Amino acid sequence: MNRRFFIQTSTAAATTPLLALNQPHSPELVDVNFATGKWPFRELPKLNSEALKQRGIMRAITGSLEALLTRDVAAVNARLVAVCKASGGVMLAAGTLHPRLPAWREDLRRCREEHGMKVIRLHPNYHGYQLDEPLFAEMLDAILEFGMAVQIVAQMEDQRTQHPLVQVAPVDLKPLHDLLQARPKARVMVLNTNATMITTALRGCVSLWIDCAMIEGVGGLENTLKIWPIEKLCLGTHAPFFYPESSLLKLVESDLSETQMTSMTAVNARAFLGT
Amino acid sequence: MNAKFRIWDLHCHLSGVPGLTPEERLGQLLRYADRVGIERLCVYMGMKWSQDPKPDDFRRQNDEVLRALSKHSNRAFGFVTLNPNHVPESLAELERCVADGPMVGMKLWVAKKCDGAEIDPLIARAAELKAVIFQHTWFKTTTNYPGESTPDDLVKLAKRFPEVPIICGHTGGTWELGIRAIRDQKNLFADLAGSDPTAGFTEMAVRELGAERVIYGSDCGGRSFASQLAKVHGAAISDAQRQQIFHGTLYNLMNPILKAKGIQA
Numbered sequence: 001m002n003r004r005f006f007i008q009t010s011t012a013a014a015t016t017p018l019l020a021l022n023q024p025h026s027p028e029l030v031d032v033n034f035a036t037g038k039w040p041f042r043e044l045p046k047l048n049s050e051a052l053k054q055r056g057i058m059r060a061i062t063g064s065l066e067a068l069l070t071r072d073v074a075a076v077n078a079r080l081v082a083v084c085k086a087s088g089g090v091m092l093a094a095g096t097l098h099p100r101l102p103a104w105r106e107d108l109r110r111c112r113e114e115h116g117m118k119v120i121r122l123h124p125n126y127h128g129y130q131l132d133e134p135l136f137a138e139m140l141d142a143i144l145e146f147g148m149a150v151q152i153v154a155q156m157e158d159q160r161t162q163h164p165l166v167q168v169a170p171v172d173l174k175p176l177h178d179l180l181q182a183r184p185k186a187r188v189m190v191l192n193t194n195a196t197m198i199t200t201a202l203r204g205c206v207s208l209w210i211d212c213a214m215i216e217g218v219g220g221l222e223n224t225l226k227i228w229p230i231e232k233l234c235l236g237t238h239a240p241f242f243y244p245e246s247s248l249l250k251l252v253e254s255d256l257s258e259t260q261m262t263s264m265t266a267v268n269a270r271a272f273l274g275t
Numbered sequence: 276m277n278a279k280f281r282i283w284d285l286h287c288h289l290s291g292v293p294g295l296t297p298e299e300r301l302g303q304l305l306r307y308a309d310r311v312g313i314e315r316l317c318v319y320m321g322m323k324w325s326q327d328p329k330p331d332d333f334r335r336q337n338d339e340v341l342r343a344l345s346k347h348s349n350r351a352f353g354f355v356t357l358n359p360n361h362v363p364e365s366l367a368e369l370e371r372c373v374a375d376g377p378m379v380g381m382k383l384w385v386a387k388k389c390d391g392a393e394i395d396p397l398i399a400r401a402a403e404l405k406a407v408i409f410q411h412t413w414f415k416t417t418t419n420y421p422g423e424s425t426p427d428d429l430v431k432l433a434k435r436f437p438e439v440p441i442i443c444g445h446t447g448g449t450w451e452l453g454i455r456a457i458r459d460q461k462n463l464f465a466d467l468a469g470s471d472p473t474a475g476f477t478e479m480a481v482r483e484l485g486a487e488r489v490i491y492g493s494d495c496g497g498r499s500f501a502s503q504l505a506k507v508h509g510a511a512i513s514d515a516q517r518q519q520i521f522h523g524t525l526y527n528l529m530n531p532i533l534k535a536k537g538i539q540a
């Protein structure tokens with residue numbers, strides 16, 4: 001082996017557990033699936049930019065958990081931007097758009113023109129629309145016209161553990177195939193996909209990026225790379241809802257070449273961001 | 276991989292793993308376990324499962340585990356899979372695999388809810404043999420399988436055997452409910468395996484049960500080791516508590532039968 005990964009768990013980490021992934025010539029890890037704001041059902045760990053950096057994550061595309069249920073989306077986006085600004089360049093805001101709300105185009109304009117955002121993160125299942133509705137195509141095109149990238153969150157939480165009053169099924173991703181084929185230059189990423197989605201609904205979506213937060217199974221990344229191109233698979237933690245160590249350890253569990261590792265943890269995310 | 280913690284994995288299966296034979300599959304699991312620093316795997320159920328296996332079926336599954344164990348006995352422990360819908364055959368299988376064989380635990384899945392007294396002979400005999408007893412549980416917001424126990428069902432069973440330690444598989448999955456359900460039943464232990472790595476699980480388990488009632492497990496091959504190890508590596512707990520969960524609690528439960536069988540581990 002010409003490379004070695006190891007886990008360091010700091011002894012001085014009783015309250016802020018550290019788990020850094022170290023490797024020679026370590027790329028600066030980019031997490032494409034981070035979030036800030038309150039989760040309605042549980043207090044989540046407060047992971048700030050320092051906590052991310054301690055884990056080797058130097059950049060995190062950051063959405064807002066408030067986006068799920070808050071109607072004043074403009075305020076959600078403004079709060080998100082404030083948190084990201086205070087992160088010293090670690091957190092990169094992914095703004096929210098909710099196409100069922102009146103005047104969503106004004107939220108989009110503010111995201112781009114006032115906040116300078118590069119990414120929009122969508123929650124179709126929490127916002128009550130399907131990807132085969134004309135409304136979605138309309139919003140997608142509006143985002144693309146601004147030159148922005150799009151993240152679609154397939155699911156936030158296992159349905160079996162959801163609060164009984166707020167049960168939300170995963171997004172049906174099937175329509176993406178045709179939508180993307182008609183928009184070959186669109187930069188679109190699906191977050192929190194699982195193996196079933198990858199092998200069924202997303203089959204043949206060659207231009208689509210995905211992240212690894214909900215890819216399960218022993219050797220899960222190795223297995224995914226047998227059916228999904230390495231250039232389109234990104235490190236995503238789904239933290240702070242998930243322990244970020246989950247995705248970081250997946251990089252250790254699977255036997256990845258140095259090129260695969262760099263690709264997954266940094267290069268692909270940069271391509272998605274268009275930088 | 277630094278060997279800062281000694282890690283045993285309570286909850287491993289031969290399904291969802293590449294390999295044509297049981298021993299190949301366990302070998303694959305061990306290859307990944309090595310990468311993430313896991314020393315020993317507890318393995319149960321065969322290469323193909325059914326929710327309500329007939330005696331022939333659970334005997335075949337146990338044969339597969341025995342076959343895998345024979346190749347990797349220094350890295351794995353076996354738990355016998357039984358079905359409380361077939362008590363006499365299950366008792367015979369317990370004799371074959373644990374009393375007369377190398378296995379050290381008993382796994383009960385979703386064939387029959389565990390709250391009824393029909394299951395008692397299995398618990399009583401497993402306890403006599405000092406076998407580690409594992410009962411799958413879930414609290415699903417969706418719907419449990421007809422024979423699928425909840426942690427509440429397990430509490431009823433545990434009350435009938437207050438001296439017998441029993442592991443609450445998955446801690447009910449919906450762990451905020453599962454931990455509360457088993458909290459006052461001190462002979463019940465929490466298995467962290469087989470649910471998403473949602474932050475807060477391990478902290479709440481340690482707060483409400485104490486680390487000495489919490490056990491790391493993965494539920495591999497369906498789950499990664501990574502996501503499940505993260506529940507312990509990533510939790511805001513002390514390293515001593517981490518070590519207790521990774522190894523100490525399970526070792527305490529297993530020590531009596533290991534001693535009785537003269538197994539060094």
Ligand SMILES: [Zn+2]
Pocket residue numbers: 286288469494
């Ligand atoms: Zn299992």
